[in-house]
Amino acid sequence: MPRQTPAQKRKIDKVMHEFKDGDLKSSSGETVKTRDQAIAIALSEAGASKKDD
Numbered sequence: 554m555p556r557q558t559p560a561q562k563r564k565i566d567k568v569m570h571e572f573k574d575g576d577l578k579s580s581s582g583e584t585v586k587t588r589d590q591a592i593a594i595a596l597s598e599a600g601a602s603k604k605d606d
Contacts, residue, residue, distance in 0.1 A: 557599070562599075564595070565599050572588070
């Protein structure tokens with residue numbers, strides 16, 4: 554995975570805290586129950602999951 558910018562790290566931290574508090578929702582409105590789902594959402598929102606060319 555490419556290096557993350559400070560803004561991406563803050564976004565990932567924010568999303569993971571939401572998951573730990575039980576407040577993270579998926580796009581369908583369901584509460585996220587697995588850590589793997591939360592990580593995928595965090596990387597997607599931060600734009601860190603995009604491939605660098």
